[in-house]
Amino acid sequence: MLDVNVKKRLGGDLPKGFLLDISFAVDGGITVLAGASGAGKTTTLRLIAGILTPDEGIIKVGDETYFDSGQNVDLSIQKRQVGFVFQDYALFPHLTAEQNIAYGIKAKSKTARAEKAMEMLALFHIEHIRTRIPREMSGGEQQRVAVARALASDPAVLLLDEPLSAVDVETRSKLLDEIEAAQAQTGIPFVYVTHNEAEAVRLGKQRITLEKGRVVKT
Amino acid sequence: MIWEALKLSLLVVSFATVIICVVGLLFAYLLAKFDFRGKEFLDALLTMPLVLPPTVTGYYLIFLLGRRGLLGSFLYDLTGWSVVFTWQGAVIAAVVMALPLMIKASRASIESVNPDYEIASYTLGKSKLETFLRITLPLAKRGVLAGLILSFARALGEFGATLMIAGNIPGKTQTMPLAIYEAVASGDDRRAQVLALVLTAISLIAVYLTNRISRSQIYG
Numbered sequence: 357m358l359d360v361n362v363k364k365r366l367g368g369d370l371p372k373g374f375l376l377d378i379s380f381a382v383d384g385g386i387t388v389l390a391g392a393s394g395a396g397k398t399t400t401l402r403l404i405a406g407i408l409t410p411d412e413g414i415i416k417v418g419d420e421t422y423f424d425s426g427q428n429v430d431l432s433i434q435k436r437q438v439g440f441v442f443q444d445y446a447l448f449p450h451l452t453a454e455q456n457i458a459y460g461i462k463a464k465s466k467t468a469r470a471e472k473a474m475e476m477l478a479l480f481h482i483e484h485i486r487t488r489i490p491r492e493m494s495g496g497e498q499q500r501v502a503v504a505r506a507l508a509s510d511p512a513v514l515l516l517d518e519p520l521s522a523v524d525v526e527t528r529s530k531l532l533d534e535i536e537a538a539q540a541q542t543g544i545p546f547v548y549v550t551h552n553e554a555e556a557v558r559l560g561k562q563r564i565t566l567e568k569g570r571v572v573k574t
Numbered sequence: 575m576i577w578e579a580l581k582l583s584l585l586v587v588s589f590a591t592v593i594i595c596v597v598g599l600l601f602a603y604l605l606a607k608f609d610f611r612g613k614e615f616l617d618a619l620l621t622m623p624l625v626l627p628p629t630v631t632g633y634y635l636i637f638l639l640g641r642r643g644l645l646g647s648f649l650y651d652l653t654g655w656s657v658v659f660t661w662q663g664a665v666i667a668a669v670v671m672a673l674p675l676m677i678k679a680s681r682a683s684i685e686s687v688n689p690d691y692e693i694a695s696y697t698l699g700k701s702k703l704e705t706f707l708r709i710t711l712p713l714a715k716r717g718v719l720a721g722l723i724l725s726f727a728r729a730l731g732e733f734g735a736t737l738m739i740a741g742n743i744p745g746k747t748q749t750m751p752l753a754i755y756e757a758v759a760s761g762d763d764r765r766a767q768v769l770a771l772v773l774t775a776i777s778l779i780a781v782y783l784t785n786r787i788s789r790s791q792i793y794g
Contacts, residue, residue, distance in 0.1 A: 407693055433696040440697040446690035450712050459708075460698025509698050 357545050358382040358513050362403055362413030376569040386539050386546040390556040391566035397549040401515045405440050406433040417512045439506030439514040443521060445498050447490040453501045454486045460509035476504040479538060496527040507542055516548045532558060576768055578745050579753035586661055586749055590668035590729040595722055598676030606684040624674040632738025663740035664747050668729035675728055676721040683717025684710060720784045727780035
């Protein structure tokens, strides 16, 4: 489903720079991308989404090639069907929950877009915060809106970058249930980045561990 | 006479403000979002009218746009028309003089928008233009509005460069600041007083609004 085989040199951050050299394949379901901070997890997600460009390699999702240095293929972020949940959610602060979710919905007609947004609100049980803007939501609510927004654009794969690092432990377990349920319901493959061992164990039927820019375990 | 100058000032400033809004946002976005050679030099060049004597800026405008100017001569050969001594010339002078205020304020507030919002919009399939209009601009609107109002006030008060390129023709290019100058020079104190008060009132309201907007809290 998702094939990644890329190299990227990142200069400056660490002494003598940092070489990310990773190769892995992901099928359906939830795949956990684990590893200590600084191992290259977030960079990996950003490469897949097209926010960063690899120095060389191949990124494929299904039949579609997003990046291939040999063939000079490099799809723009917009053209890649990748949903992205940011660590701090990056919800648009001036838009309501519903407007955030509706923002990326691709349906042409207004009614179809509104229906899809309602469907996502229902999936995450957040109809009641429909008209709230992000600063009026709790951390857990923001997290739900962020996942709903990313899924609403019908991505081929959903990338989640430590989505629970900003919520308390009690809420965390509930949100993990919801993320699993959302994956099962939509059938979209999730790649879930975390440095939290408990989360990794809990979610990880499929697990890829990164260490210093390399895959050490799959 | 007073009415004529006020009307002309408003005409010139309306056109100037619209142009400043579009051109200023373009330059602000360019300077905020792209790295290119000569970027800081471009910024410095665009800031020049803020620090140069307006007469110097006016001189350059004549050098560029005058009948025998670098660009002006082409225009004159083509159309037989020149911006010198026209109200359009006054608009150009106002734009060039007030543009730096718009660019500075807008650039700073565009730069202050968390780039993750823009990246999030891209991952949701939106183009750079749509992202700018629906995400960046609304989030930067405080600085952009403040810059626009300040530019409006600056354009309204423009004197030196306008005098150089548009002259001081009553009813044609004599905006309020020029009319005040002429009223004082010809000893017409009452007219000078009224014009000065009107200009002060408009400018005061503009600066007051700018401060209000700058201090207002949006989206915490």
